[in-house]
């Protein structure tokens with residue numbers, strides 16, 4: 001624990017809370033040099049180059065599940081599966097599923113039933129809130145989703161992570177977007193953050209950033225810088241939280 005975090009009582013409380021849970025949460029994303037995840041159009045932008053996408057694939061391969069918010073599903077329609085066939089084979093040899101499971105934080109069950117995260121490549125958990133319409137939940141179940149209900153209006157991430165842990169998920173990778181990442185920090189659930197910072201400027205006050213949500217105003221989660229690595233035309237920064 002670094003000196004800044006030692007001096008921060010909030011961080012100590014968050015650490016103490018986190019020690020009660022065994023799920024290791026790794027957040028990984030790519031930002032432009034000015035901290036944006038995408039443009040104001042919220043379309044998928046390849047900020048990472050081939051080396052970084054390979055690093056992302058490696059983290060996915062080492063994870064039990066890969067999580068995004070429904071905003072990312074609606075914007076990007078990601079598959080969240082492994083690109084590298086050898087990594088899938090290695091997982092199978094180890095007795096794991098070929099791809100990690102997928103997790104979508106989706107309070108109102110808005111994930112489209114034809115979304116790629118609901119294909120047959122992996123188990124998909126959809127975390128829902130108290131107001132998710134029954135017909136949407138039924139439709140997602142029919143499309144193959146495992147529903148993880150929580151009792152607050154927006155997904156209660158702490159309760160959801162506990163249920164994921166009960167389902168055997170010990171290493172959870174989170175890819176974004178900014179709304180979900182902020183909430184995870186707010187809930188004290190993040191153990192590790194790695195960010196590929198690419199050499200481009202996206203700009204735009206309405207473009208998503210690494211951590212959006214309401215933002216912190218007084219007590220800011222403190223991180224400890226663990227590693228700095230040049231990759232593609234950018235840099236990967238890794239912190240423990």
Ligand SMILES: NC(=O)C1=CN([C@@H]2O[C@H](COP(=O)(O)OP(=O)(O)OC[C@H]3O[C@@H](n4cnc5c(N)ncnc54)[C@H](OP(=O)(O)O)[C@@H]3O)[C@@H](O)[C@H]2O)C=CC1
Pocket residue numbers: 028029030031036037038039041042043044045047068069070071072073075076105106107108110154155156157175176177178179180181183184208212
């Ligand atoms: N460059 C990169 O590495 C990445 C870029 N992106 C980009 O980010 C953008 C999408 O990000 P963003 O719009 O922030 O969407 P998110 O993927 O963060 O999803 C946000 C939505 O998740 C739902 N949600 C459910 N529970 C919670 C919770 N407890 N806290 C927060 N959100 C919750 C909310 O919808 P509801 O209330 O309906 O549940 C919310 O609107 C896209 O442009 C995408 O391309 C995304 C990932 C990585």
Ligand SMILES: Nc1nc(O)c(N)c(N[C@@H]2O[C@H](COP(=O)(O)O)[C@@H](O)[C@H]2O)n1
Pocket residue numbers: 028029030044045046047048056068072076077078079080081175176196
């Ligand atoms: N690490 C990273 N670098 C970028 O440049 C990105 N645009 C993203 N986006 C994330 O990757 C998901 C796409 O996944 P699939 O290739 O479809 O499996 C996308 O939804 C974002 O979460 N990430």
